[in-house]
Amino acid sequence: MKPVCLVIGAGAGIGGNVGRRFAAGGYHAVLCRRSDEEGLQQLVAGIEAAGGSASGYLLNAIEPGSIEERVAAIEEELGPIEVVVYNLGAQIGDRALADTSYKAFEMGWQLGTFGLFRIASAVCPKMVQRGKGVILVTSATAAVRGNAGQHSHAAAMGGRRMLCQTLNAEFARKGIHVAHVLVDGMVDAPDTLGKMLGAESFQQLRGQRGGAQDGLMLPAQMAETYYHVAHQHRSAWTHELDLRAYSDLAWWNH
Amino acid sequence: MKPVCLVIGAGAGIGGNVGRRFAAGGYHAVLCRRSDEEGLQQLVAGIEAAGGSASGYLLNAIEPGSIEERVAAIEEELGPIEVVVYNLGAQIGDRALADTSYKAFEMGWQLGTFGLFRIASAVCPKMVQRGKGVILVTSATAAVRGNAGQHSHAAAMGGRRMLCQTLNAEFARKGIHVAHVLVDGMVDAPDTLGKMLGAESFQQLRGQRGGAQDGLMLPAQMAETYYHVAHQHRSAWTHELDLRAYSDLAWWNH
């Protein structure tokens, strides 16, 4: 039975590519996303076509019980979850405070912070019993600095980062490796950046950035680092790292 | 008509003392706390006995509309809120993940992050119209590092800090000064530290720490810095500062 890598937030960007990378490394990838059954099945089919093993589920992370039930079902039906990739974003674009509803602010927290708490609550007891486990958390520069219009997103990501630290403080000694991956740049991801910009602007940007060869962050390449971190020897774990394209400025140099 | 200083979280520690300091400086202090009507009235009476002006309200910040309605009533009945002191804590002591309920985690966010978002949403439009305003936010080292057992608190404070930054990024140019005050130590506050430790341990600690002269942080002294920051010239604002007793170690030196 293959170990399971569970990806929460598996679109065609980071999530899907990380799932594919773990499948290539011998894991059964479980891909979860909120919508687009067709896109989901394409991801699964792509992995299987490459000789890997995967399943896909639509999952609305906001819905009470959704994450918890999926975890329980996987553990029962597919086997131990060895790696969780928590990849739900909470970026809603820049909005003035007056244009940020209470609901939007709470939604940011639901996806950005609470969802991570929920999945950690669900998987950590099992990982502790097994003496091992990995939780990789995609994050953003909004976790370390708040820009204008980012009220909901930055508050959510700031909470996410601190939660990664408290999880490590409790669980590292028990064999669970939590890593906070600070993505500092635009990812070549049609399902997120592409939708935010619109198809035309997205293609234009890809053109300017050198055919997406390097200017945008390539999710298949990012996935290599996710995979590496998940397989570090426990005497030398990385708990926080950044990822940024060579051609981009660090967030503090803009 | 005196300018109003609104304190959310006005116990006998930081909140009450900051209110007293602003009252001494010519403000009308509006003190809000969740419970203990008697303690609240003692604070108000103490300020008035010293020649100051104050009012007190019980306010449950979790309750929808509570903060918003209080702000509206103050602006109508008492005058412009020039200073907000957001002093609600979210510390619930160290709890393992398994002992941190979803409800406790959400409560941390309600008090630690969302409440600040709500009061900012309520007062910022008015402050922008007036071209000035101050929001002083009491915070904790949990905003910058997550310790074991602090899942709820650290996630809440990490969000609080990022929110302070996004508020500044939008509103500093419009004359609103948001300051994040990172309290790194134990405060000589019977209503919070005292209740967490219990009366006996609290008095014992005060004894060990030199009669509370210096070892614990004295809230009346902390209030001087809150007052100073609120009155900095707008060409030289402080947005983040720490406060710590001389006898204590910085959080990174423990």
Next chain:
Amino acid sequence: MKPVCLVIGAGAGIGGNVGRRFAAGGYHAVLCRRSDEEGLQQLVAGIEAAGGSASGYLLNAIEPGSIEERVAAIEEELGPIEVVVYNLGAQIGDRALADTSYKAFEMGWQLGTFGLFRIASAVCPKMVQRGKGVILVTSATAAVRGNAGQHSHAAAMGGRRMLCQTLNAEFARKGIHVAHVLVDGMVDAPDTLGKMLGAESFQQLRGQRGGAQDGLMLPAQMAETYYHVAHQHRSAWTHELDLRAYSDLAWWNH
């Protein structure tokens, strides 16, 4: 006998104004700067004309023994140094690595880091004996992030900031208060910014920035915060704070 406030780096900007503020508060201000005897005597005369007490010395901080001898002479002739303001900058403008000589890099360290180590070595034993003392260190955003062309400056300021922390870790308990003041913006200072930009550009900038009323940081206003921090009660010291004009962006929002 008045307590002494020793300012290392006392031009017409932060240093001179902080000296003036402390003189107004009852200190004897000792102003030291590398050159411009005339400007120095004007600062002294201005303080005396306002009823304060001051002396001025030309001091080349790079020269071995210069700082140490000045400290010894002050302690013997003028009395105990209660406050040190270490205000030497090390900004040389943006220079590519290829244009940054070893000498320039070392000079940055001499002024930015080593000079602070030297003055701390000279005054801390005396302050420890007296059980009190304050060291206020002007610093820059280069202490927390490195921008292009800032090789010498950022390395120097990064060292300065860590040194402030190690000094606090050793001396806070002995009554010495070290504060790292992170100046995040352009200061309305003819001797530094004025010289770097040239007289004409400097006046133009002051014009654009609203007659230097608010856009540039006004050093006389900054001095109020230096003075406040130096007089905080020891139960509530600030060890790090930023200063920025309301109209400016935080370094991470650019």
Next chain:
Amino acid sequence: MKPVCLVIGAGAGIGGNVGRRFAAGGYHAVLCRRSDEEGLQQLVAGIEAAGGSASGYLLNAIEPGSIEERVAAIEEELGPIEVVVYNLGAQIGDRALADTSYKAFEMGWQLGTFGLFRIASAVCPKMVQRGKGVILVTSATAAVRGNAGQHSHAAAMGGRRMLCQTLNAEFARKGIHVAHVLVDGMVDAPDTLGKMLGAESFQQLRGQRGGAQDGLMLPAQMAETYYHVAHQHRSAWTHELDLRAYSDLAWWNH
């Protein structure tokens, strides 16, 4: 001709193991250390016995010209330096300010900060011409917080970290990848930790820490991450990461 990986500070700990890892990956490893010709030759012989390619040089990094001449000689005799591993430590143990001589403080800067500046000045022009290069910098938690007695070390490492950022800001776009590796824990390294503790205490510690299997950081395992970072695709570079044993506390949790 094999690409060259130049290790400055190649003892039996991180430096030697990183050299060995790159040699295993097809590089010619050039190992430089200040003393112990015998230990150096053992490292070289070990690499060659494993089928790799290496050379060793004694190099006193403090000596003017030492680094620069070695770089020039390598480029002429061995080929292009593709990877630099700057692994010189500057830890001298905890010393009170009064026990930290000017010379010790300057030595910290020479090894911790200036040496990196010098090697960057030597290799960056060549790497820019070739459009690629990697500089991996071993660093310590002293780069981000100053503990008591760490005056020299923390000032040196604080400068080192900021210098990594300014190097990235100038050179990332030109294809040079600079990574700051924050080592947060004790490394199982006889040449550094072993010498600092003494042979007996070192063996005792290894015993307590589980036969050095996991409690101490294993340099051969750390080397895997150095190697990974050096080979990240340029669309997804890591510029800062920490390494810590699973059994250890993060520096902020102590």
